[in-house]
Amino acid sequence: MPGSHAVEVVDLYKSFGNVEALRGVSLTVRPGEVTAIVGDNGAGKSTLIKCLSGYHAADGGRILLDGQEVRFGSPLDARRQGIETVYQDLALADELTVWQNIFLNRELTVGPRPLRLMRRRAMRTSAAQLVDSLAVSVPSVGKTVRRLSGGQRQAVAIARAVMWSSQLVIMDEPTAALGLRETAQVEDLIRRVVDQGTTVLVISHNFEQVMRLSQQVWVMRGGRVVSGHRTADVSGVELVAEVTGAREFS
Amino acid sequence: MLHDTRAGRLHRFARAASLEETWMKATAPAALVLAGIVFSMLSPYFATWRNVNGMLADAAIPVLLAVGMTFAVMLAGIDLSMAGTMALASVVFGLSYTAGWGLALSCLLSIGVGLVVGVVNGLFVGRVRIPDMIVTLGTMGLVQGIGLIVSRGIPVPVSDPVLQAVASSSLGPFRYNFLIVVLVVVVLHVMLTHMPVGTHLLSVGDNVEASKAMGLRVPRVKLIGYLVCGAMSGLAAVFMVLYVGSTQPATNTDYVMKAVAATVLGGTSLFGGRATIWGPALGAVLLTVVQTGLTMAGVEAFYEPAVVGVVVLAAASMMRGRR
Numbered sequence: 001m002p003g004s005h006a007v008e009v010v011d012l013y014k015s016f017g018n019v020e021a022l023r024g025v026s027l028t029v030r031p032g033e034v035t036a037i038v039g040d041n042g043a044g045k046s047t048l049i050k051c052l053s054g055y056h057a058a059d060g061g062r063i064l065l066d067g068q069e070v071r072f073g074s075p076l077d078a079r080r081q082g083i084e085t086v087y088q089d090l091a092l093a094d095e096l097t098v099w100q101n102i103f104l105n106r107e108l109t110v111g112p113r114p115l116r117l118m119r120r121r122a123m124r125t126s127a128a129q130l131v132d133s134l135a136v137s138v139p140s141v142g143k144t145v146r147r148l149s150g151g152q153r154q155a156v157a158i159a160r161a162v163m164w165s166s167q168l169v170i171m172d173e174p175t176a177a178l179g180l181r182e183t184a185q186v187e188d189l190i191r192r193v194v195d196q197g198t199t200v201l202v203i204s205h206n207f208e209q210v211m212r213l214s215q216q217v218w219v220m221r222g223g224r225v226v227s228g229h230r231t232a233d234v235s236g237v238e239l240v241a242e243v244t245g246a247r248e249f250s
Numbered sequence: 251m252l253h254d255t256r257a258g259r260l261h262r263f264a265r266a267a268s269l270e271e272t273w274m275k276a277t278a279p280a281a282l283v284l285a286g287i288v289f290s291m292l293s294p295y296f297a298t299w300r301n302v303n304g305m306l307a308d309a310a311i312p313v314l315l316a317v318g319m320t321f322a323v324m325l326a327g328i329d330l331s332m333a334g335t336m337a338l339a340s341v342v343f344g345l346s347y348t349a350g351w352g353l354a355l356s357c358l359l360s361i362g363v364g365l366v367v368g369v370v371n372g373l374f375v376g377r378v379r380i381p382d383m384i385v386t387l388g389t390m391g392l393v394q395g396i397g398l399i400v401s402r403g404i405p406v407p408v409s410d411p412v413l414q415a416v417a418s419s420s421l422g423p424f425r426y427n428f429l430i431v432v433l434v435v436v437v438l439h440v441m442l443t444h445m446p447v448g449t450h451l452l453s454v455g456d457n458v459e460a461s462k463a464m465g466l467r468v469p470r471v472k473l474i475g476y477l478v479c480g481a482m483s484g485l486a487a488v489f490m491v492l493y494v495g496s497t498q499p500a501t502n503t504d505y506v507m508k509a510v511a512a513t514v515l516g517g518t519s520l521f522g523g524r525a526t527i528w529g530p531a532l533g534a535v536l537l538t539v540v541q542t543g544l545t546m547a548g549v550e551a552f553y554e555p556a557v558v559g560v561v562v563l564a565a566a567s568m569m570r571g572r573r
């Protein structure tokens with residue numbers, strides 16, 4: 001059924017030198033759902049989403065968005081298609097302010113192309129509104145990111161992705177650095193994003209979170225997807241077993 | 251990690267006083283005021299308008315090179331080729347001028363030489379991904395050599411009425427060459443803080459991965475930075491011709507050291523990502539003031555490189571505790 005998947009990954013390969021990070025990954029993401037990817041360290045999860053976000057070019061295989069094959073030359077191509085990514089290693093520029101990071105490469109400007117001037121105040125104001133409306137804990141959008149805590153940085157990265165995404169938000173361990181309250185905030189945010197019709201693909205090591213949030217879960221091991229389930233049909237214990245390879249399903 | 255080093259302690263002290271940011275920004279202006287006071291006491295002639303005006307005119311080349319260098323340093327790089335480029339550009343200026351191509355075209359060619367060197371530097375740093383230090387060391391040798399080969403090492407006198415007017419006439423209290431430099435500084439300031447490309451330069455200098463992830467074309471952004479460096483070297487060559495009255499085929503690498511010193515004094519982070527334009531510009535003025543002041547106080551010119559060297563080391567050490 002073409003078109004019934006927001007994202008379809010077919011037989012994706014990616015190597016770094018002689019490390020085969022992805023060895024034929026296939027999975028699908030349904031529109032308007034939260035899809036989770038679980039797997040041990042080094043399973044290839046981050047590599048997979050970096051291929052989806054245009055950061056890496058895959059060595060082989062296909063990526064389809066709404067049934068259309070896409071080939072991203074750079075993250076800009078993916079962003080233009082409405083795909084935003086929260087990277088595990090955050091991707092914030094420390095020396096820039098919160099608002100500069102939120103608007104990085106999406107600056108609001110006036111004037112003709114080569115001489116565009118930035119609308120600094122407008123960006124600042126709308127960054128502040130965004131952060132307020134998302135109820136994430138960021139002290140002030142005028143602060144440099146260097147001065148924020150790990151959780152606050154995460155909040156900035158997530159806020160940015162939510163702001164610009166129109167199709168798909170990809171989050172690589174978005175709550176890894178967060179406390180209980182902030183984790184709840186982010187999960188809440190993910191639900192709200194989904195309610196607005198955006199599709200979410202999330203990597204998590206937290207199985208309870210996967211059970212709480214997602215409708216579909218894929219298990220990766222050794223650069224492959226080893227199984228996939230509707231979350232409602234599987235238990236946390238079974239997922240743990242699959243991740244570690246204690247038992248095979250599917 | 252840094253807690254037991256001296257720089258670490260200094261750093262924590264600065265932060266504790268919550269002066270850190272202000273500290274870096276205030277270095278050049280504060281030192282400038284201090285130098286002004288000290289030298290005024292040492293020499294009665296120092297604080298005269300004539301002398302101040304002369305110093306501002308002397309600062310033209312250092313300021314241009316410093317603000318250019320800032321564009322490499324904000325990318326966490328450096329451009330060692332600036333002085334060599336300036337020498338070659340002055341040679342090309344001389345060739346064009348003596349061939350009767352006129353002042354305007356000669357100026358454009360001079361800046362053009364800078365841009366060409368900037369393209370080479372930018373492509374090797376950004377696309378071929380060779381460390382900036384090596385690339386610009388290589389181009390330094392190259393442009394220095396070409397300049398000497400083409401000119402046979404012989405300076406060509408250039409006496410142009412317009413250039414002389416720019417060097418010596420004033421508009422209101424200020425000399426034209428100072429005013430042109432101020433204009434350039436303002437333009438680069440607008441570029442850095444009010445145009446998207448400025449944010450992109452800082453972002454790439456700060457975190458290449460993050461910039462790439464946000465879809466910035468990192469090699470292109472680096473190219474822009476080195477283009478600005480090159481353009482400033484080419485423009486500085488015009489100022490050198492009007493200052494000295496002839497081309498200068500021999501490279502004076504002191505200019506590079508001074509430009510780096512001014513950049514660091516101006517609060518530019520050597521790790522990239524944090525820079526202003528007015529900071530390094532003031533830093534360059536400061537170095538000129540110190541140089542003039544020392545001369546007036548009777549210190550031999552031989553001391554000058556050593557003083558600049560100490561300034562580089564001191565200012566860079568103050569930066570070290572960061573990050």
Ligand SMILES: Nc1ncnc2c1ncn2[C@@H]1O[C@H](COP(=O)(O)OP(=O)(O)OP(=O)(O)O)[C@@H](O)[C@H]1O
Binds near residue numbers: 021041044047
């Ligand atoms: N840029 C890179 N260069 C070389 N090897 C890489 C690179 N990125 C990932 N790898 C390798 O690819 C494999 C998969 O890494 P990946 O980051 O995708 O794992 P992951 O599933 O995200 O793990 P984690 O849960 O620790 O985040 C690992 O063996 C890793 O060392």
Ligand SMILES: [Mg+2]
Binds near residue numbers: 045
């Ligand atoms: Mg990962």
